[in-house]
Amino acid sequence: MTIEYVDAGEAIDHGALSAITGTAPAVATNVNYDRLLDARSESHNWLTYYGAYDGQRYSLLDQINTENVKSIGPAWMFQAGTSGHIAGASTYAFEACPMVVDGVMYVTGWDGWFWALDAKTGQQLWRYKHAVPFDVSLCCGNVNRGCAVANGKVYFVTPNAHLLALDATNGKVVWEKTTGDVRAGESASMAPLVIKNTLITGGAGGEFGVRGHIDCWDLETGEHLWRTYTVPKPGEPGSETWPADGEAWARGGGNHWVTGTYDPETNLYYAGTGNPAPDFDGAVREGDNLYTDSVVALDVDTGEIKWHYQFTPHDLWDYDSTMEMTLFERDGKKLLGHFDKNGYFFVLDRTNGELQHVTPFVDRIDWGVITRDGKVTPRKYPDKEGEPVHFYPGPAGAKEWTHAAYSPRTDMFYVPVADVGATATRRRREFKEGMPYWGAAVQVDIDDMAGSVSAFDSHGEEKWRWRLDYPMAASVLATAGDLVFAGTPTGEFVALNARTGEKLWEFQCGSGHHSSPSTYSVDGKQYVVVPVGWGGWLEGIIPGMLGAGHGSALIAFALPD
Amino acid sequence: MTITDEPANLLSELGLDKQNHATIGRLLGTGSIARATERADGTMEATIRIKEDEVAWDPAVLVLPHGGDLELTVINDDKNTHAALFPSNGDKKFLWLLNHSKGRAKLNLDGPGYYWYSSPGGNDEGRGLTAAIVVLGEVPPEARLDRPDQQRP
Numbered sequence A: 001m002t003i004e005y006v007d008a009g010e011a012i013d014h015g016a017l018s019a020i021t022g023t024a025p026a027v028a029t030n031v032n033y034d035r036l037l038d039a040r041s042e043s044h045n046w047l048t049y050y051g052a053y054d055g056q057r058y059s060l061l062d063q064i065n066t067e068n069v070k071s072i073g074p075a076w077m078f079q080a081g082t083s084g085h086i087a088g089a090s091t092y093a094f095e096a097c098p099m100v101v102d103g104v105m106y107v108t109g110w111d112g113w114f115w116a117l118d119a120k121t122g123q124q125l126w127r128y129k130h131a132v133p134f135d136v137s138l139c140c141g142n143v144n145r146g147c148a149v150a151n152g153k154v155y156f157v158t159p160n161a162h163l164l165a166l167d168a169t170n171g172k173v174v175w176e177k178t179t180g181d182v183r184a185g186e187s188a189s190m191a192p193l194v195i196k197n198t199l200i201t202g203g204a205g206g207e208f209g210v211r212g213h214i215d216c217w218d219l220e221t222g223e224h225l226w227r228t229y230t231v232p233k234p235g236e237p238g239s240e241t242w243p244a245d246g247e248a249w250a251r252g253g254g255n256h257w258v259t260g261t262y263d264p265e266t267n268l269y270y271a272g273t274g275n276p277a278p279d280f281d282g283a284v285r286e287g288d289n290l291y292t293d294s295v296v297a298l299d300v301d302t303g304e305i306k307w308h309y310q311f312t313p314h315d316l317w318d319y320d321s322t323m324e325m326t327l328f329e330r331d332g333k334k335l336l337g338h339f340d341k342n343g344y345f346f347v348l349d350r351t352n353g354e355l356q357h358v359t360p361f362v363d364r365i366d367w368g369v370i371t372r373d374g375k376v377t378p379r380k381y382p383d384k385e386g387e388p389v390h391f392y393p394g395p396a397g398a399k400e401w402t403h404a405a406y407s408p409r410t411d412m413f414y415v416p417v418a419d420v421g422a423t424a425t426r427r428r429r430e431f432k433e434g435m436p437y438w439g440a441a442v443q444v445d446i447d448d449m450a451g452s453v454s455a456f457d458s459h460g461e462e463k464w465r466w467r468l469d470y471p472m473a474a475s476v477l478a479t480a481g482d483l484v485f486a487g488t489p490t491g492e493f494v495a496l497n498a499r500t501g502e503k504l505w506e507f508q509c510g511s512g513h514h515s516s517p518s519t520y521s522v523d524g525k526q527y528v529v530v531p532v533g534w535g536g537w538l539e540g541i542i543p544g545m546l547g548a549g550h551g552s553a554l555i556a557f558a559l560p561d
Numbered sequence B: 001m002t003i004t005d006e007p008a009n010l011l012s013e014l015g016l017d018k019q020n021h022a023t024i025g026r027l028l029g030t031g032s033i034a035r036a037t038e039r040a041d042g043t044m045e046a047t048i049r050i051k052e053d054e055v056a057w058d059p060a061v062l063v064l065p066h067g068g069d070l071e072l073t074v075i076n077d078d079k080n081t082h083a084a085l086f087p088s089n090g091d092k093k094f095l096w097l098l099n100h101s102k103g104r105a106k107l108n109l110d111g112p113g114y115y116w117y118s119s120p121g122g123n124d125e126g127r128g129l130t131a132a133i134v135v136l137g138e139v140p141p142e143a144r145l146d147r148p149d150q151q152r153p
Helices: A033-037 B007-014
Strands: A006-010 A073-079 A099-101 A104-108 A113-118 A124-129 A148-150 A153-157 A162-167 A173-178 A193-195 A198-201 A213-218 A224-229 A261-263 A268-272 A294-299 A305-310 A326-330 A333-339 A344-349 A355-360 A368-370 A376-378 A388-391 A405-407 A412-419 A422-426 A440-444 A450-457 A462-468 A477-479 A483-487 A492-497 A503-508 A518-522 A525-532 A553-558 B033-035 B044-050 B061-064 B068-076 B082-086 B093-097 B101-109 B113-118 B130-135
Touching: A006 B093, A033 A193, A099 A148, A099 A518, A113 A153, A148 A193, A261 A326, A333 A412, A405 A477, A412 A483, A450 A483, A477 A518, A483 A525, B044 B061, B068 B082, B068 B093, B082 B101, B093 B101, B101 B130
Parallel strands: A006 B101, B033 B061, B044 B068, B061 B130
Antiparallel strands: A073 A553, A099 A104, A104 A113, A113 A124, A148 A153, A153 A162, A162 A173, A193 A198, A198 A213, A213 A224, A261 A268, A268 A294, A294 A305, A326 A333, A333 A344, A344 A355, A368 A376, A388 A422, A405 A412, A412 A450, A422 A440, A450 A462, A477 A483, A483 A492, A492 A503, A518 A525, A525 A553, B068 B101, B082 B093, B082 B113, B113 B130
């Protein structure tokens, strides 16, 4: 018997079953390197990941200020939710920093999502969804921290290590590259950075024993221009800091998974690198293990490492140094400030890497000591097989990836501080490609923790501290309105007086914060926008909040009309 | 259960692969496995089907030799209406499947890795209408790490 089937036709885009228009104004067409060099002066926009190449996360906008911030409220919200079976369904989070160009907001999400929104109303204009394999290797969470915008395109990476250039008017793919090997355990989550006519990316996978690298691509074609591995091969400079025999270097980690900063005058890209692998078993990788836990200053034209500074030699605590290298000037000197996982604030000369000073920025540090001249002495670390060792800070560090801000008005750094310890027990394991390669059993404390938004002058002296009962796990934003905005793990989004730390405003967003707020204006009205969606590597950052709910909201705040 | 029981026998003995037998629905992943056909131009094709009263996709696991473009013929042989929501680079793909209907879906997927897809109505997903597309292979040579080949599990 022949069955006569009803014709079901052809499958359609899921987004056609929504109210999205499918197109956005062509505001990104004229975003180019010249504008990015002067991004801060376009205070109505947030053109690049940190607001400007210097990494300061500081805006000149001051319509919202200490006098009136108590009156701001939600102007609009965007929510995405999640459905079906996704990779890391228990660990997805909204970690992005929204970019804004002339009234259009570009924001990335978990699991290959990219949304273009009307920045005035929150209306969704177009969306892109990359199909991410369910079984992709993720150490920490199904997340993405943002995109880059230039030449009519937006650029972002996916958890399965693809780099995409989309048409900024409609989200269609212009070009695509595979940047990493998922079978090796590689992934990608950082916002790329546009420099000149190129794009810089890094990747993740230090917990799987990959070999970290930083890549450069042509903006228009995606042609791969250079790759710099952060762990040298035998015979290359730095290889003397790895065992001469064996393949520890091949599995050395050192991943660049947070966006770097850039100085056009030095022509250097300042990239932070992650932990060596295996994270906690140092005996299989004797030596300082360059260039893990370092800042490497790369010539942007060639990728050559011009200088480096290692914050934690021979790391045994998972103290990635990937976080921002904030560029600032003092007494005519070009400097770089970095608040490291290891609990210390480093200031370096960014022309040559020379240490200026190093000071602690968290109360509890007992893994080791770093003296003012930079000498590192480890004290407590996993060593004997099966013997638990407790240390502060834990592996998420005194400051995880979430970013500090610097205000040139106050000459202060504002830092999201985390104070929680952990116990690591060395459990040696052999290397097998694609398998987690930590070398220890790790448990972070679920109590006896603290946190703060702390203000430091550039010499590391603490000026004020706004305390909370939980480690901070979201980025800080500073503005010329003398305000510091920060979101807490329990959902409060607060505005603090940048000079005194006094809390001036608070709004309960309904989910813990683990993202980077930004600020912009449209038609003369200033907005502060924050993604709110708890998740990510909670078992490392705050296991005491592992049971809290996820979220997927983007909230824009403004003064009433 | 003793350690000498073979899981496959226990599966059918208990009726884990049937609706409203061992449990309310059919346990996911308890169906057949099939390979897609590769065409001369490297694109792939396959037929997937919802059989009558199984509330499950057949095959439960569709295997592609590599990533790329896949053309599916999608058939609903059931006496009830379902739908299909597939992963695909760009946007998920939705297909409404009336009783005894037949349609098409063009997908683009990366490899290696596997993806779940489902019928997104009611609790079709939980009753059994969730299946996998597995993509075999390696990443392109230029995406491989510059290091000696490493031992895998």
